[in-house]
Amino acid sequence: METSPVSLSLADLSIGSAARIVSLELGGLLRRRILDLGMVPGTQVRCVRKSPSGDPIAFQVRGCIIALRTEDLKNIKVFPFNYVREAAR
Amino acid sequence: MIEGINKQVFREYFGIRVKPEQLVVALAGNPNVGKSTVFNVLTGLRQHTGNWPGKTVDNAQGVFSHRNASFVLVDLPGTYSLLSHTIEEQIARDFICFGHPDATLVVLDATCLERNLNLALQVMEITPNIVVCVNLMDEARKKKISIDLAALEAELQVPVVATAARIGEGIQELKEALWKVATQSAPATPKQVTYSPEVERAVQELCAILSFIAEPALNKRWLALRLLDGNPSILASISDYLDLVSGWRETA
Numbered sequence: 001m002e003t004s005p006v007s008l009s010l011a012d013l014s015i016g017s018a019a020r021i022v023s024l025e026l027g028g029l030l031r032r033r034i035l036d037l038g039m040v041p042g043t044q045v046r047c048v049r050k051s052p053s054g055d056p057i058a059f060q061v062r063g064c065i066i067a068l069r070t071e072d073l074k075n076i077k078v079f080p081f082n083y084v085r086e087a088a089r
Numbered sequence: 090m091i092e093g094i095n096k097q098v099f100r101e102y103f104g105i106r107v108k109p110e111q112l113v114v115a116l117a118g119n120p121n122v123g124k125s126t127v128f129n130v131l132t133g134l135r136q137h138t139g140n141w142p143g144k145t146v147d148n149a150q151g152v153f154s155h156r157n158a159s160f161v162l163v164d165l166p167g168t169y170s171l172l173s174h175t176i177e178e179q180i181a182r183d184f185i186c187f188g189h190p191d192a193t194l195v196v197l198d199a200t201c202l203e204r205n206l207n208l209a210l211q212v213m214e215i216t217p218n219i220v221v222c223v224n225l226m227d228e229a230r231k232k233k234i235s236i237d238l239a240a241l242e243a244e245l246q247v248p249v250v251a252t253a254a255r256i257g258e259g260i261q262e263l264k265e266a267l268w269k270v271a272t273q274s275a276p277a278t279p280k281q282v283t284y285s286p287e288v289e290r291a292v293q294e295l296c297a298i299l300s301f302i303a304e305p306a307l308n309k310r311w312l313a314l315r316l317l318d319g320n321p322s323i324l325a326s327i328s329d330y331l332d333l334v335s336g337w338r339e340t341a
Contacts, residue, residue, distance in 0.1 A: 036173065
């Protein structure tokens with residue numbers, strides 16, 4: 001398993017950037033749910049859309065688009081592929 | 090095997106009334122995979138809708154026949170999984186596990202196959218009487234997705250049928266596959282997921298302990314895995330079921 005050079009969560013991805021899921025720091029029902037939706041460690045995800053308020057955020061996962069609350073996304077740690085900091089844009 | 094009369098009582102527990110000669114098929118699938126279209130194409134207008142006993146979740150049953158056999162198709166709620174706690178998933182799981190369907194039809198979305206396979210693998214852990222239906226083939230063609238059905242069938246070791254239910258494609262083949270599975274004319278041994286060595290060792294130990302449960306319809310490996318999960322909702326359903334079965338044994 002790759003270790004992330006910077007501790008990033010799915011909530012930090014900007015639109016268009018992709019990442020690989022490293023770990024789900026969630027418990028119980030929500031963890032099970034997210035695993036069932038195909039987000040398991042090692043899965044590639046791409047941020048495709050954000051709502052006007054920035055929450056929820058939609059991701060492309062295994063050919064489907066899934067939107068999640070920022071609150072939950074913060075607990076999904078990722079390893080970015082082409083990390084572009086939002087501030088630098 | 091559970092005697093015919095008990096099987097009947099069990100189905101009634103789920104609100105399913107069938108004649109003894111009718112075969113019961115459970116219809117499972119993720120939400121939005123065209124499950125209801127498959128249901129409508131197979132059963133036409135011979136449907137009965139209501140609720141699951143005690144739950145405000147719709148329950149639709151329909152009838153169709155193939156090769157002189159009469160089938161009752163039970164539409165289960167659309168779910169991504171059988172392991173979470175939502176009421177819909179609980180109904181789908183309890184019916185597949187304890188409702189004794191003669192076959193379970195799992196409908197998958199051809200345009201999003203990978204995610205859908207999760208449910209198919211979970212059903213395969215519970216029952217060998219399964220038919221996998223890869224639906225929305227017309228959508229997949231539109232998106233230039235081609236699916237190697239023979240490879241999928243070989244990999245899963247269960248019958249796989251491609252359909253485009255909206256245009257009626259593959260429905261005859263689907264009926265034939267269901268007939269074969271439900272009448273047990275071609276018993277399958279679905280591929281089982283192998284877990285990490287630690288989990289497998291624990292499953293082995295639990296299976297040995299669980300051998301006291303004289304209930305062949307309940308898959309011991311699946312039961313051991315659920316005990317390891319420690320999911321209270323599943324454990325409650327299992328003990329309800331075992332109580333019911335042992336209740337009958339005593340009265341019989």
